[in-house]
Amino acid sequence: MSTDSAAGLLHDLAEYRARARRDRHGYWLPLLVFGVLILAAPLVYLPPSEWPPPRVQVSADGLFPGQIKVFGLTIEPLYMFGPGNGREIGNPMGVSWYWFGVVVLGLAGTVGWYRWRARRVGVETPTRLVVLAGSVGLLFLLGVVPLILGQALVLLFPGSYFYSNTAFWISVEVFVLAAAGTTVALWVRGGGPRPAWRVALASVGVVVALMSITIVFEAAFGHGHAPLLLLSVALLAVAAIERSAFCAVIAALFTAAALLANLYNMENVFYRFGFHVDYLNPRGEVFANLLLPAAVLIVGGGIAAWSARKASRRE
Amino acid sequence: MSDHPTAGLDDVVHQKHRLAILTIAAEAKRVEFGYLQQNLDLTKGNLSRHITVLAEAGLLDVEKGYDGKRPKTWVRVTSAGRRALAEEIATLRALVARHENLS
Numbered sequence: 001m002s003t004d005s006a007a008g009l010l011h012d013l014a015e016y017r018a019r020a021r022r023d024r025h026g027y028w029l030p031l032l033v034f035g036v037l038i039l040a041a042p043l044v045y046l047p048p049s050e051w052p053p054p055r056v057q058v059s060a061d062g063l064f065p066g067q068i069k070v071f072g073l074t075i076e077p078l079y080m081f082g083p084g085n086g087r088e089i090g091n092p093m094g095v096s097w098y099w100f101g102v103v104v105l106g107l108a109g110t111v112g113w114y115r116w117r118a119r120r121v122g123v124e125t126p127t128r129l130v131v132l133a134g135s136v137g138l139l140f141l142l143g144v145v146p147l148i149l150g151q152a153l154v155l156l157f158p159g160s161y162f163y164s165n166t167a168f169w170i171s172v173e174v175f176v177l178a179a180a181g182t183t184v185a186l187w188v189r190g191g192g193p194r195p196a197w198r199v200a201l202a203s204v205g206v207v208v209a210l211m212s213i214t215i216v217f218e219a220a221f222g223h224g225h226a227p228l229l230l231l232s233v234a235l236l237a238v239a240a241i242e243r244s245a246f247c248a249v250i251a252a253l254f255t256a257a258a259l260l261a262n263l264y265n266m267e268n269v270f271y272r273f274g275f276h277v278d279y280l281n282p283r284g285e286v287f288a289n290l291l292l293p294a295a296v297l298i299v300g301g302g303i304a305a306w307s308a309r310k311a312s313r314r315e
Numbered sequence: 316m317s318d319h320p321t322a323g324l325d326d327v328v329h330q331k332h333r334l335a336i337l338t339i340a341a342e343a344k345r346v347e348f349g350y351l352q353q354n355l356d357l358t359k360g361n362l363s364r365h366i367t368v369l370a371e372a373g374l375l376d377v378e379k380g381y382d383g384k385r386p387k388t389w390v391r392v393t394s395a396g397r398r399a400l401a402e403e404i405a406t407l408r409a410l411v412a413r414h415e416n417l418s
Contacts, residue, residue: 006410009331013338013404019354020342119382122350123343124389 022311024123027238027247028304030110034231035297037102042287044091044098045083047280051090066093075146084224089282099227107134107234125241133237137230148214171215178209221262224286228258228293250300257293266292327372328403332357333365337400340375340392348388366390374399 058064067076078096081103083089111127118124182205185198221229232255239248260266266288267277277284328334335355340346352362369375374396378389392400 006407006414009334010404010407010411012331013334016335016338016354017342020339020346023350024343118345118347122347122353123339124345126344 020123021243023121024118024125025242025244025247025304025308026114026117026125027242027244028301028308029113030106030235030238031247031250031297031301031304033109033301034102034106034235035294035301037106038228038231038290038297039294041098041102041290042283044095045087045282045286046090046094047282048088048090049280053090053092066096070147073147077142077146079146079149080141080218080222080226082224083282084222087224087282087285095224103134103138103227103230103234106231107131110234110238127241129241130234130237134230134234137233141226141230144210145214145217148211149218167215168219171212171219175209175212175216178205178212181205182209223262225258225261225289228261228290229255232258246300246304250296250304253296253300254293257296261289261293265289325399325403327368327374328399330365332362333369334400334403336362336365336369336390337374337392337396340390341397341400345378345389345391348390351390369396372399 054065061069063069063074064076066078066082067074069075078093078100081096081099083092083095089095107130111131114125114127182202185202185205186194232251235251235254236248239251265285267285270277270288277288328337332355336351339351339354348359348362348366351357351366352359355362357365366375366377370377370390372395374393376391376393378391380387380389
């Protein structure tokens, strides 16, 4: 085989690969849909003046609205999807269900979109990573966090102590120690089989690490925008399956915007630019926090859609 | 003296269209017969023969099904197919690099 034909063949194969990748790219739609759903979210936050909150009714089992009993344990599965601590709104359960719907139906729709597109174009993108990332994130937000917050922490931090700065920093330290201890117990091997006591120690370490990181997570992300972080993980997974640098940049920018929405009050930025948010209306505050993440997705999705359309017209 | 890079070429894989089929299939979860035919500009019979050779060598899995009433054939690269493709590309690159070092 001549060198020229080898170089030519490598060039042709690179073109086939690039074309197949371009043909299977479909991330513009999930970006646009999630962007619009995030931008529309403030409409769901009804102020108490418009929608008086229902009188809290405790069921015969002693359960508050949104709580369920699983194997005798009381948990509030949609806690991390709710409006967050200290936000006065008329329909907290409506907000929880909205975000739950955005995440679950949005991710199911993304997988369905890729399958539909595969039938139409003839080249299918693997979606397993998105399903896995979404499922693990959902399990964490719906199961692990509410279970630990509702059950185990009551024993560790009775009363309001749980919400203190001291509890937060103790949890950070406990997490670092537990994670390091578990790693040492599992990975440092002395040649023979791992002794049972080290496996038991590692198991306790995992539980303690999970409990302490949950306290840190709730303290940092319990202000009502945690679902954005779940969407970040899912969009990073979309960028990975698409093998697209542009999609990865958009997912990274969205992650940064989602962290900002969770950790910083964006009303301050609006205030500096002369926009005053009405403190009595939760929609304004929520809109201020969600505008940037939504804008990143809508602009990114728009550019991707435009470039996909341009490429298909050229061919 | 080391072997010439062409000694690493596999007869089943080392054919332009079969390499292209493996390359496209490796880029996706699975790829449809019509997509390959259109992109490689091959007749149905010709493409079918190449796919059969690759499937018999265990480099591709072939799935036949329907989309509504229309029959569809999908091909999926196996892990052996991915390995064979990677080896072939490495051999081709070594060949090009050897030539560049000599010239």
